[in-house]
Amino acid sequence: MSETQTMATARIAAAAAPAPGTGPGLVKRLRVTTWLPPLIAFAVAGVLWQLVAITNPYVIPTLDAIGASLVSDAGMYASNLLVTAQEVVIGAAAGILGGFLLAVVMAEFQIVERAVMPLVVVVMVTPIVAIAPALVVAFGFGMMPKYIVTGLVVFFPMLVNSLAGLRDVDGRALDVMTTLHASRWEIFRHLRLPGSMPYFFAGLRIALPLAIVGAAVAEFVAAGQQAGLGSLVTVSAAQANLPVTWASIALLCVMGVVLVAALAIVRKRVLWWSDGEIVAR
Numbered sequence: 052m053s054e055t056q057t058m059a060t061a062r063i064a065a066a067a068a069p070a071p072g073t074g075p076g077l078v079k080r081l082r083v084t085t086w087l088p089p090l091i092a093f094a095v096a097g098v099l100w101q102l103v104a105i106t107n108p109y110v111i112p113t114l115d116a117i118g119a120s121l122v123s124d125a126g127m128y129a130s131n132l133l134v135t136a137q138e139v140v141i142g143a144a145a146g147i148l149g150g151f152l153l154a155v156v157m158a159e160f161q162i163v164e165r166a167v168m169p170l171v172v173v174v175m176v177t178p179i180v181a182i183a184p185a186l187v188v189a190f191g192f193g194m195m196p197k198y199i200v201t202g203l204v205v206f207f208p209m210l211v212n213s214l215a216g217l218r219d220v221d222g223r224a225l226d227v228m229t230t231l232h233a234s235r236w237e238i239f240r241h242l243r244l245p246g247s248m249p250y251f252f253a254g255l256r257i258a259l260p261l262a263i264v265g266a267a268v269a270e271f272v273a274a275g276q277q278a279g280l281g282s283l284v285t286v287s288a289a290q291a292n293l294p295v296t297w298a299s300i301a302l303l304c305v306m307g308v309v310l311v312a313a314l315a316i317v318r319k320r321v322l323w324w325s326d327g328e329i330v331a332r
Contacts (some may be wrong), residue, residue, distance in 0.1 A: 112293040117301060120294035127283075132302055134279040135266050138194065139306070142201025142269075143262035149202065150209030150258075151251065157210075158217035158243065159235065175207040179265065183272040197269035197279075204265030205258035212257070216250025217243045252318045259310045263303055 097114060104113040121128060153171075157164035179200055186196035220242055228238050270281025277286065280299045287295035 109293075112297055116294045117298045120298045121301075124295070128280075128298065128302060131278060131280050131283045131299070132306070135263075135270070135281065135303070136306065138197045138201055138266040138269065138279065139262045139310075141194075142198040142266060143205050143259065145198065146202035146205035146262070147209050147255070147258060150206045150254075151213045154210050154213035154217055155239070157214055159239070164214075171207065171210065174203070179204065179268055180272050183269060197266060200269035201262050201265040204261045204268075208257040208261065209251075209254045212250045212254030213247060216247030219250070220246050248322055252314070252322060255314055255318075256311065259314060260307045263307045263310070267303060 100111065101113060104111045104116075153167070157167070182203070183196060183200055186199050190196050190199070224242055225238065228242060233241075266279065267281035267284070270279040271285055280303050283299045284296055287293075287299065
C-alpha cells in the first residue's frame with residue numbers, strides 16, 4: 052500500500068471513529084440515566100407504602116397482601132379486567148373517531164364550528180356523574196351507558212387537538228396548492244391530514260388514560276351489570292376489603308401504562324418524520 056493510500060485510510064478511520072465522550076459507554080450511561088431514576092422513585096414509593104401500611108393496616112394494605120390477592124383470585128381479576136378493557140376499547144374508539152370526524156367537518160366548514168362548538172362545550176362541562184344515571188334510564192342496564200360515558204370523556208380532547216392540527220397548516224404550501232387548483236379533498240389528503248397527525252397523537256396521549264378513567268367512573272355510577280374493575284373497587288371498598296380494592300386500582304394503573312407505552316411505540320413508527328412532540332392545547 053502506498054503512503055497516499057495509507058494516509059487516506061487513516062483519515063477515513065479517524066472520521067468513522069466515535070467522537071470523544073460518545074460511543075457504547077455513553078449510550079450505556081444514557082440508558083442508565085433513563086431507567087434508573089424512575090426505578091429509584093418506585094422503590095422509594097414502595098418502601099414508604101410498606102411503612103404506612105404496616106403502621107396503619109386499616110388505611111392501606113401491604114404490597115404483599117395486594118400481590119397475594121392478585122394471585123389467589125387471578126380468575127376474578129382477569130374477568131373484570133376484560134370487561135373494563137372492552138368498555139375502554141369500544142367507548143374510546145367511538146369517542147376518538149367521532150371527535151376526529153367532527154374536527155374534519157369543522158375545519159372545512161367554519162359555520163359548523165360556530166354552530167356546534169357551544170353545544171359541545173355545554174356537554175363537556177356537564178359532570179359525567181350526573182349524566183350516567185340519565186343514560187341508564189335512556190339505554191337500559193347493559194353496557195351501552197358505559198360505552199357512551201367512556202366515549203364522551205375522550206371526545207372533547209380528540210376534537211380540540213384534531214381541529215388545531217387540521218388548521219395548523221403551512222400557509223405557503225396551502226398557497227401553492229390553491230394556485231395549482233387543488234381540490235378540497237386533495238388539500239385535505241396531502242396537507243391537512245398529514246400535518247394534523249402530531250396533534251392527533253397528542254390528543255391520544257390525553258384521551259387513552261381518560262378512557263380508563265371514564266370506564267371506571269361509568270362502572271361506579273351506572274347501575275346494572277356489576278362487572279369491571281370499577282365495580283370491583285366499589286364492592287370491595289363497601290366490604291372494607293382493602294387488598295381487593297387496591298389490587299383493582301393497580302390493574303387500572305397497569306392498563307393505563309400499557310396503553311400509553313403502546314401509543315408511544317405506534318407514534319414513533321407512524322410519525323418517524325416528526326422531530327418533536329406537539330403539546331396538546
